[in-house]
Amino acid sequence: xxxxxxxxxxxxxxxxxxxxxxxxxxxxxxxxxxxxxxxxxxxxxxxxxxxxxxxxxxxxxxxxxxxxxxxxxxxxxxxxxxxxxxxxxxxxxxxxxxxxxxxxxxxxxxxxxxxxxxxxxxxxxxxxxxxxxxxxxxxxxxxxxxxxxxxxxxxxxxxxxxxxxxxxxxxxxxxxxxxxxxxxxxxxxxxxxxxxxxxxxxxxxxxxxxxxxxxxxxxxxxxxxxxxxxxxxxxxxxxxxxxxxxxxxxxxxxxxxxxxxxxxxxxxxxxxxxxxxxxxxxxxxxxxxxxxxxxxxxxxxxxxxxxxxxxxxxxxxxxxxxxxxxxxxxxxxxxxxxxxxxxxxxxx
DNA sequence: AAGTCATGCAACCGCTTCATA
DNA sequence: TTATGAAGCGGTTGCATGACT
Numbered sequence: 001x002x003x004x005x006x007x008x009x010x011x012x013x014x015x016x017x018x019x020x021x022x023x024x025x026x027x028x029x030x031x032x033x034x035x036x037x038x039x040x041x042x043x044x045x046x047x048x049x050x051x052x053x054x055x056x057x058x059x060x061x062x063x064x065x066x067x068x069x070x071x072x073x074x075x076x077x078x079x080x081x082x083x084x085x086x087x088x089x090x091x092x093x094x095x096x097x098x099x100x101x102x103x104x105x106x107x108x109x110x111x112x113x114x115x116x117x118x119x120x121x122x123x124x125x126x127x128x129x130x131x132x133x134x135x136x137x138x139x140x141x142x143x144x145x146x147x148x149x150x151x152x153x154x155x156x157x158x159x160x161x162x163x164x165x166x167x168x169x170x171x172x173x174x175x176x177x178x179x180x181x182x183x184x185x186x187x188x189x190x191x192x193x194x195x196x197x198x199x200x201x202x203x204x205x206x207x208x209x210x211x212x213x214x215x216x217x218x219x220x221x222x223x224x225x226x227x228x229x230x231x232x233x234x235x236x237x238x239x240x241x242x243x244x245x246x247x248x249x250x251x252x253x254x255x256x257x258x259x260x261x262x263x264x265x266x267x268x269x270x271x272x273x274x275x276x277x278x279x280x281x282x283x284x285x286x287x288x289x290x291x292x293x294x295x296x297x298x299x300x301x302x303x304x305x306x307x308x309x310x311x312x313x314x315x316x317x318x319x320x321x322x323x324x325x326x327x328x329x330x331x332x333x334x335x336x337x338x339x340x341x342x343x344x345x346x347x348x
Numbered sequence: 349a350a351g352t353c354a355t356g357c358a359a360c361c362g363c364t365t366c367a368t369a
Numbered sequence: 370t371t372a373t374g375a376a377g378c379g380g381t382t383g384c385a386t387g388a389c390t
Binding site for chain 2: 103
């Protein structure tokens, strides 16, 4: 509610930090930790507001910050994540260790946004400004199939990234010594639960893709989604998808899935209508991930899931809409375009 | 050499979210 | 439940620097 008044105080210095100020801040935090940012400037002998100190520390002085040119891999990651998450720089930064949200934001605004624009791609929607970019080299039919495939893959990836970001956020809130699965009754041993939970989500994601592909290959379905995979017996599914886990862990997860009613999440979708309807498949898939991640993180499926929802657009906080249903199918194409246009080419 | 423009980045501003009394 | 303070976040600004004329 109330905005911090610290920066309104007269007599506080603004503008660029001097090396002396940096030294004072660094020395204080190294010795005492930052504690309350509001109280820090006085204790550290700085004529700055706490907010300014926090910013200087998090964006510049923190020892775990990587500075310098962004690698090609980092650029790819930013573009992918921006296509999925929009201008949620802090969420994007969680996937780029040692880079700050401010640095990523600046790099996007000064480099990547312009690069996409030059390539004829709208940096907001991540859609080509003209469809000709996508249709020039392939038939409309194969294009639509590819788009459907990419869209489906992107939705899974979107859900996975969102879950990862949320797990990362959750993990910050937990004590280092008390890492445990957000589900209070999680039957898996606590020492590796968060990682295991993310592994499970990732494995399910990857496993379902494999199942889907197998079915497409076998001519069992045309769409990139699988009704059968959704209604697959949960125990079989877990055993199939998670062979790397010890038997007792797999059993525990089977039990967990059944206790949580996860196996019913797909069935709820499947029983609503025609199973051959691709839209139903995708909704089912998204609902599964949505509810599953919510169950993992909150123990409830009530909270709306903002990314990759097959039935609607993505709206993040502040009303910035990124229209993910349409967007998700495009970012692989975008990356393909960017990938063939290296930073040092004349295009940039 | 001087002036102008473009670029990159650090820092600020103001709003939102979260925690707590 | 509400009010408040603190922290987080994203948009924007302003300055330093380099390129260009």
